[in-house]
Amino acid sequence: GESVGLHLPTLSVQEGDNSIINCAYSNSASDYFIWYKQESGKGPQFIIDIRSNMDKRQGQRVTVLLNKTVKHLSLQIAATQPGDSAVYFCAAYRGYSGGYQKVTFGIGTKLQVIP
């Protein structure tokens, strides 16, 4: 079946360091990917997305890398700040002929920023 998994359940980084969170997906038909941030008691918050025709996309302090060959994507956060502490998870979307995207979510990685 489909699965989207994360390599590390918890990641601790020093404030100011860069963070890298990884995600593997199983369905090669997935063509759109989103990284979400979820703070305690809040809903998922969109961070950055990437489509399968790209291998890198940059936002403000964040970069997503997509390797379709090994079905892997990563989220890089530059100069990690205490406010970045949250659970991060990826979502893999797959289009259907009718246009609807079937989504599978990863479990999540908890990022802990050490001041």
Add this chain to the structure above:
Amino acid sequence: EPEVTQTPSHQVTQMGQEVILRCVPISNHLYFYWYRQILGQKVEFLVSFYNNEISEKSEIFDDQFSVERPDGSNFTLKIRSTKLEDSAMYFCASSPRDPTQPQHFGDGTRLSIL
């Protein structure tokens, strides 16, 4: 910035009872979704809704569940004859034009079945 709002934030219900979770999507959005997140587990897709009908549903979304858009602003999830395993966070989301656009999530309703 416009937000998806969900009420109540916490719902406690006796097993076997019916519960309605409410959502107000962002006003100009056209696609609406419900997701479930059991404590400590991943977010799971339940259903999507477009043009006043279900566009897709997962295997979780069985006859126990139904969705409705009773007016121009609310989007509801009804769970009939609740079971203990229905306890979870339920998230509503909406997206502006098509399902490939990023979805905006509400902060969820925590449903506790006793």
